[in-house]
Amino acid sequence: MSDVTTIEHAPNVPGAGKNPDPEKGYGVPGYDPVGHKMGMWLFLYTEVLLFGGLFIAYAAYLNGYTWQFAQVSGELSIPMGGGNTVVLLTSSLTMALAIAALQRNQVALCQKLLLFTIACAGLFCVIKTFEWGGKFSKGIWPGSPAVLELSYGEQIFYSLYFVMTGLHALHVLIGAALIWWAMTKIKSGVINSKQVATLDNVGLYWHLVDLVWIFLFPLFYLIG
């Protein structure tokens, strides 16, 4: 086998042989910011499509029940939804600032900003709890007797409202947990100003959570 004629290839094929960390040895996966981000983006596609299935359902039913959707949308509290929008947008800003801080090696500032981001996530969940609690106290939840007396369009609206904002709230919790986990990794120095990719990825996830809400807010609260 050894006397195979050598066909010389251009040594620098784009993308090939870029796996870094030669210290770990050849071809062993190591710290690769591009690869890590690529993986995260792929994961974010799956998240988009997870919500995408629900958005398709929303679009189909909005088409069928336009007026009923518009009517029942007025039942939702715009101050609460709007307040949560402000909270999430602020948290996205602090998340981005935290990454910028770490890149400049301002670790303490980064940690403070991350803590603030987690606090925003907490505040979002508190407001959400009050909002859902208000609905529950009126006897409104999917399949509740009060809901079953409503028109088809209103029933579907509430079902989608609870499923989509519920799934979103779950993502807020997961995002907050990820930020907390990133904070412990910054403390132990695994994530540092030289190796920011992991925090970057957590940030990407957090922005996705934010982005989904940016779509949910008008679709549920503002179409009335």
Next chain:
Amino acid sequence: MASHAHDSEVDYIRDKKGIMSWLTTVDHKRIALLYLVMIITFFLVAVGLGVMMRLELLNPGTDYLDGQAYNQVLTLHGVIMIFLFILPGIPAVFGNFFLPIMVGANDVAFPRLNLLSWYLYVIGSAFALCSVALGGPDTGWTFYVPYSAMSQANVIIPLLAAFILGFSSILTGLNFIVTIHRMRAPGMGWRDLPLFAWSSYATAWIAVLATPVVGITLVLVILERFTGVGVFDASKGGDPILFQHLFWIYSHPAVYIMVLPAMGMVSEIIPVFSRRRIFGYRFIAMSSMAIAAIGSLVWAHHMFTSGMADEGRIIFSFLTFFVSVPSAVKVFNWLGTMYKGSIKVEPPMLFALAFIFLFAIGGFTGLMNASLSTDIHVHDTSFIVAHFHYTMFGGTGFMFFGALFYWFPKMFGRMYNRKMAYTSFWFFFVGFNTLYMPLFFAGLEGMPRRYQDYLPEYTTYHQISTYGSWITATGILMMVGTLLHALKNGKRALMNPWGAATLEWFVPSPPPTHQFHHAPPITHGPYDYKDIEAPENAWAEPATAEAK
């Protein structure tokens, strides 16, 4: 080949000892073996369930499974075969093992994520087994509403199983995409990728992009059963057809997740045993991507009789015809590769040839289903059962074993008994056709699918089919026996017994944990046999220098 591991190195199987070294391993080769053991086990279980169904259908009327029990066996057969065998099958076992080696890397891009995928697979399959213990679902693997929302049987746990298994397949796909982008050896461009890597790449994209949609759909059915959320419930304003759309938006592309890796295997095996460079490399590579793209737009052909606008049906019918073009391109190129080649029909080649034959039958009958008027006649008949078993089992199922017979010497360093491999193949092949061919005719004459009972005029077809199931099962057991026997008693394998040109054949058999110490020089293309002499006899004793 100085870049490769030294001959004295311990192989990946003997590298570490003890059960914990397997359960905590991040070595892609060991994870592949973990998958292999579970996948083959589940496959055999589901084959058993299939044989049970055929046995019930030996005579009209109820023999030993009543309607409810038959529905449960049918559902389990479908769920296990689809979610636990055929979807993960080739990517999780052979993709994990060989994709990194083929691109010249020591592991996938995210080794720990890879292990997590396996654990998710284990958890998902545990849920599936739980549902068996609790009586088994009776909805069919498609979980159609409204029945899946109303059934008294336990449906939530298999739904959760499918959700978790979907997660596992997403993470494997993600891992493969990044591996192919980032881990290729220096000098290996996209045009030097083996075609198996190309098809794995296309498959991975489908898994990443389509699986979440079915995930959320299954979650909605779970919520429906828990709280009556009513998104698919017509009595609450929901639309059951929407479930079918969302389900097939994933589940049709999923059949390409199942078949593309098998097509990749055929593209690997045919040139090796024809001693010819693959014909139309770029067309095969791009047809994989085309199948992934067009295949994502054909889902509604499962629903021609469900109620849909005529415009929609015509468009989906057209797209379904269109997606057959890239598949036909592949078949054409495989035949083109063999033309004037020096063909040697070793066992893996036999499987690849069987794939072309069986997949052609499955593909052409698929076109019959794509025609709107024909589909209304054959919809939900055993014609459909025969069609998808020809593509899935005759296609992917055959190539799973084809891949095993091709790569077994590399994975375990042993050769199987060649005569036994041929004999078991012929049992498998003859049994398979006896099993499914009659179902085409029964279906055309109106035999519905998923029925536990039938009118007496279908008896002959059903009896031939049931005899076929026994022959098939015998063939499968013989194949598994052949391989198990070879594990201990097989002759030692050469490093490159088939004379193949892809990188995995230039590392020892079995490979050590670190297969590459330095970047392997990319000195020849993956199908460049000009300077590679295939051994006269693949079963020859390795020379001492090569032997361990």
